[in-house]
Amino acid sequence: MKLIVEVLALPHHEGLDLPSYVSAGAAGMDLRAAVPADAPLVLPPGGRALAPTGLKIAVPEGYEAQVRPRSGLALKHGITCLNSPGTVDSDYRGEVGVILANLGQESFVVHRGDRIAQLVVAAHGRVEWDVVEVHGATERGEGGFGSTGRG
Structure with a gap:
């Protein structure tokens, strides 16, 4: 199923690729940094920063866009996304950061x-919440935090 999402490229996105899938089975599209060529973003150990993408998107109602870390950056360099996954709601019209x-x-x-x-x-x-006095029983019940086996 194809979903059409409007995208607005801001001036500082000029020359960069739009988010795209890198393989036929990919669920996520790569987002690129729209930092100035002459002013890269430096993240010191323990540091954090908001990286611009230069894109505004209009997610259709009933959908969200989730910003997630890239596994290679996490494994090789310890780079991750805070507030992960970050949610871009259907009514947000600002730049994706x-x-x-x-x-x-x-x-x-x-x-x-x-x-x-x-x-x-x-x-x-x-x-929509349905306030009840008792939940229906399940085999798992109230077991959590590792109660179903390993870890």
Whole structure:
């Protein structure tokens, strides 16, 4: 199923690729850093910063866009996204930003056009609460935090 999402590229996105899937089975599209070419973003160990993407998106109602870390950056450099996954709601019209954090031991430099996060667009439902006195029983019951086995 194809979903059409409007995208508005801001002036500081000029020359960068739009988010895209890198393989046929990919769920996420790579987001790129829209930092100035002459002023890369430097994340010291323990540091965090908001990286611009230069994009505004109009997510259709009933969907959200989730900003998620890239596994390669996390494993190789300790770079992750805070507030993960970050949610872009259907009524948000500002620039998509990525809150990057450096959990590694060395400074990490984000250059213009670097792939910094993934964007997954997913359907979601809306909840109406039904206040009850008792829940129906399940085999698991109230067991949590590792109660179903390993870990």
